[in-house]
Amino acid sequence: xxxxxxxxxxxxxxxxxxxxxxxxxxxxxxxxxxxxxxxxxxxxxxxxxxxxxxxxxxxxxxxxxxxxxxxxxxxxxxxxxxxxxxxxxxxxxxxxxxxxxxxxxxxxxxxxxxxxxxxxxxxxxxxxxxxxxxxxxxxxxxxxxxxxxxxxxxxxxxxxxxxxxxxxxxxxxxxxxxxxxxxxxxxxxxxxxxxxxxxxxxxxxxxxxxxxxxxxxxxxxxxxxxxxxxxxxxxxxxxxxxxxxxxxxxxxxxxxxxxxxxxxxxxxxxxxxxxxxxxxxxxxxxxxxxxxxxxxxxxxxxxxxxxxxxxxxxxxxxxxxxxxxxxxxxxxxxxxxxxxxxxxxxxxxxxxxxxxxxxxxxxxxxxxxxxxxxxxxxxxxxxxxxxxxxxxxxxxxxxxxxxxxxxxxxxxxxxxxxxxxxxxxxxxxxxxxxxxxxxxxxxxxxxxxxxxxxxxxxxxxxxxxxxxxxxxxxxxxxxxxxxxxxxxxxxxxxxxxxxxxxxxxxxxxxxxxxxxxxxxxxxxxxxxxxxxxxxxxxxxxxxxxxxxxxxxxxxxxxxxxxxxxxxxxxxxxxxxxxxxxxxxxxxxxxxxxxxxxxxxxxxxxxxxxxxxxxxxxxxxxxxxxxxxxxxxxxxxxxxxxxxxx
Numbered sequence: 001x002x003x004x005x006x007x008x009x010x011x012x013x014x015x016x017x018x019x020x021x022x023x024x025x026x027x028x029x030x031x032x033x034x035x036x037x038x039x040x041x042x043x044x045x046x047x048x049x050x051x052x053x054x055x056x057x058x059x060x061x062x063x064x065x066x067x068x069x070x071x072x073x074x075x076x077x078x079x080x081x082x083x084x085x086x087x088x089x090x091x092x093x094x095x096x097x098x099x100x101x102x103x104x105x106x107x108x109x110x111x112x113x114x115x116x117x118x119x120x121x122x123x124x125x126x127x128x129x130x131x132x133x134x135x136x137x138x139x140x141x142x143x144x145x146x147x148x149x150x151x152x153x154x155x156x157x158x159x160x161x162x163x164x165x166x167x168x169x170x171x172x173x174x175x176x177x178x179x180x181x182x183x184x185x186x187x188x189x190x191x192x193x194x195x196x197x198x199x200x201x202x203x204x205x206x207x208x209x210x211x212x213x214x215x216x217x218x219x220x221x222x223x224x225x226x227x228x229x230x231x232x233x234x235x236x237x238x239x240x241x242x243x244x245x246x247x248x249x250x251x252x253x254x255x256x257x258x259x260x261x262x263x264x265x266x267x268x269x270x271x272x273x274x275x276x277x278x279x280x281x282x283x284x285x286x287x288x289x290x291x292x293x294x295x296x297x298x299x300x301x302x303x304x305x306x307x308x309x310x311x312x313x314x315x316x317x318x319x320x321x322x323x324x325x326x327x328x329x330x331x332x333x334x335x336x337x338x339x340x341x342x343x344x345x346x347x348x349x350x351x352x353x354x355x356x357x358x359x360x361x362x363x364x365x366x367x368x369x370x371x372x373x374x375x376x377x378x379x380x381x382x383x384x385x386x387x388x389x390x391x392x393x394x395x396x397x398x399x400x401x402x403x404x405x406x407x408x409x410x411x412x413x414x415x416x417x418x419x420x421x422x423x424x425x426x427x428x429x430x431x432x433x434x435x436x437x438x439x440x441x442x443x444x445x446x447x448x449x450x451x452x453x454x455x456x457x458x459x460x461x462x463x464x465x466x467x468x469x470x471x472x473x474x475x476x477x478x479x480x481x482x483x484x485x486x487x488x489x490x491x492x493x494x495x496x497x498x499x500x501x502x503x504x505x506x507x508x509x510x511x512x513x514x515x516x517x518x519x520x521x522x523x524x525x526x527x528x529x530x531x532x533x534x535x536x537x538x539x540x541x542x543x544x545x546x547x548x549x550x551x552x553x554x555x556x557x558x559x560x561x562x563x564x565x566x567x568x569x570x571x572x573x574x575x576x577x578x579x580x581x582x583x584x585x586x587x588x589x590x591x592x593x594x595x596x597x598x599x600x601x602x603x604x605x606x607x608x609x610x611x612x613x614x615x616x617x618x619x620x621x622x623x624x625x626x627x628x629x630x631x632x633x634x635x636x637x638x639x640x641x642x643x644x645x
Contacts, residue, residue, distance in 0.1 A: 079441025
């Protein structure tokens, strides 16, 4: 994190320094750029993103009277940790969370099927998949990290609680979406607020009022299977209590066991009753004692003595999806103004740990696009890409989750009868291993589109697959010899990253590939940096160029490098010395080898503001780079100074 650009300040550098402290009124304004409905993971991800742009008026409303305190989701995928790094709190969360290192599998004992025995134990995340672990942390703490980011931002954004959405209509004008909200706090109970917004995003859960206002429906099936979930403090002789477990018993059903943060708490997902067609789980009136009894039956011969229950719930398995994630009806030619995200548009079982993670990725996809449109960097039609990209990803996830949930609830195959129906526990373990990238959150691949290249130059950087998230690797920063991960320069600030991997020439040599690229980006009339960076802004306000050289860092002279890699910024015109990197040849791996970079030709890896690889181009592919951004960016209609968030 860089600070002191525009002057020295004491105090916490993570709190944006402002000349005038803004005060958020208790009442909602009449007009807004963005109104977010719902303070779940999707809503707070979007709010934290929009809070980075103080020139965009944003508010987030929530029907509850305050922030979440406990319960609900707890799994944080590796991909989410990468995103949290961009928001600035991955390190704090990582320190507090439980790390899922290995997974144990248990099945009925072949000699005595009423007892369970360990059948396997595997590594949870494959080596090298991410620099971050798969971790477990109470969803409320994830919320608090986002809320802290919002409070510390230049926007000083905080949620408006005790607001229930009554209805929503889309009309004409600069603020076409009209929202009516009812206040439920004691001092203002029954008061109605009307807000007109340019964009509204419904992050208000599976029973979304925003989705209902649009006439949207969650479509899919229920598996007619009830499950319970409980966070417990328990005394047990089960040997793998501090490992993640998949436990399948002969007659008692299955358990997915997830240790929680703090060393003692454990989450237990336990299979309960099979439901009749069209029966809802609420009709069974399942009690906590029944859940504990069901878990004890699965654990046999091991004991489970529950001492305290922090939270519990009962749910039914199902996978449901909406047809579109925005308000534009099929066949209608207009830009969208209302969006839905998270559980409002896709629901699935919690046992793959994807609900919170996929929901956050929805709004991380949407946030920077809203900012680009509202800052006149892209036309409103650009927002069609949100529904197109995320609906396809949700469909893939639901197909995976349906199969995984089916395997966990299926009866077990009789080991003594090869012809018997059911699932073999070894199949469950194999399926988990085979689809590990889904549970890590790294399986997303965006299809070719205006935003995603066709991969024709993929051979230049084989480890940065177009359409996937940018897979970070270790480097050494040239200016100060700091060992770090290259991907950690990527902040959730709406900027594009241009990673220029040098060819075999010395980068300081006249006419080197890097020198010619820097000259083209700085001076060519069709350069996206020249064309789309407002004149009043810093040179890297829209495009953050970073160069990665092949030479050892001690062999290069910082001052000999192209001026484009030492941009002058801020009111004092200070040089930024953090744009250049070299391979970590001492500790490894060499990023050029690890990510399959063509050493003789080099490459440009273009990365979207949400950390996904947009395209890979030759180091001299200036025309292709310009054409890519000309496909959706627009020259600013009105010059806006892009303030540091």
